[in-house]
Every structure is written in structure tokens, then in C-alpha cells.
Amino acid sequence: MYKRVRLRDTVEVPPAFLADVTPGLVKQLLQDKLEGRMDEEVGSVVSVIEVHDIGSGAVLPNRPGVYYEAEFDALTFDPQMQELVDGEIVEVVNFGAFVGIGPVDGLLHVSQISDEYLAYDEEGQSLASRDSNRTIGVGDAVRARIVTKSIDERNPRDSKIGLTAKQVGLGKHGWLEAERQKREAQAGED
Secondary structure (H helix, E strand, O other), rough: EEEEEEEEEEEEOOOHHHHHHHHHHHHHHHHHOOOOOOHHHHHHHHEEEEEEEEEEEEEEEOOOEEEEEEEEEEEEEEOOOOOOEEEEEEEEEOOOEEEOOOOEEEEEHHHHOOOOOEEEOOOOEEEEEEEEEOOOOOOOEEEEEEEEEEOOOHHHHHOOEEOOOOOOOOHHHHHHHHHHHHHHHHHHOO
């Protein structure tokens, strides 16, 4: 889920910039420090939007810069358990598909895509069912539910988001449309 949040953090202003400590400079330093970082409390900081307040600077022994505490607004992405997400398949491997859901990727394990056996096609970067001729591959849009999450604040790329698409209304967008049309046709026959 994307959220606009008010945060506080400290930035070091290098000596070369001390003559003109502006909200624009502090915003750039905050962007360099925080954007792309993952935090258990707020999620992933996507963008620093606006600096509201810059405190008075503090000097630390044996450090050349001056430290300023700033209050600012940021756009964050914090995946929530059971949240429905739409994303795009960015990679297919023999055990499932990685789905881009904002600034992170979630794993849609083969056991969470379909009850049918899915064969892996390495060359075509897809998984395919022999029974229903359904395929899912790189570039396909999917709707899934977040069922597990493990956030690694030190290395955000190592964070793990587990997804499922086996529930009603979830899966590849093309499959969902085909199921809807099938239900409408059956309802028209009744």
C-alpha cells in the first residue's frame, strides 16, 4: 500500500554546503540517504516529497559536517498481509514467477498459481499448463494476494514477499476475463 507519511530524520550537510542550508539541499540529502531504503515500520521510501522543518545544526567530534534533523513528507510503499496487488511478471523460474509490485518483487510460487501442473519453459520464460493450455510469462499482468512478508532493512533487495493467485478473482488478468465471460455465458443459458 502506498502512503504519504510525515517522518523525521537526520542528515549530514558537508562543509562545502554549510553557507546555504536550504530545504532544497536537505531534500536532496534525504533523497540520497532514504529513497530505496526499506524500513520495517514505514516500508520502502519511494520518494521524499517536501521538507517542512529543519532543526538547528549539531557538530559531532571528529566529523567534518553539521547534522540537521528534518521533518518531511515521503511517499512510502508498505506491503500489507492479505493486501490485493496488481503487478507484472518480471521473471519466470522453474519454481514460480516474480511479480513486480511497486518498488519490490513478490514471489508467486508454482503451487500458488494453479492446481494444475505447470511446466517450466526456460526459453519462452513462461509456465504452462498441459490440461487447460493456460500460460503465464514475463510481461503478463496478474492480480495476487500478499500472504507472507519478510523485510530485510539492510539489503532491501533481499526482502521476501510471498504471493498467492489461487483464490477466486486472482491470477493472470486474461484468465480472469475468460472466467468472467464463461460465468456470464452460463448465466445466460439458465
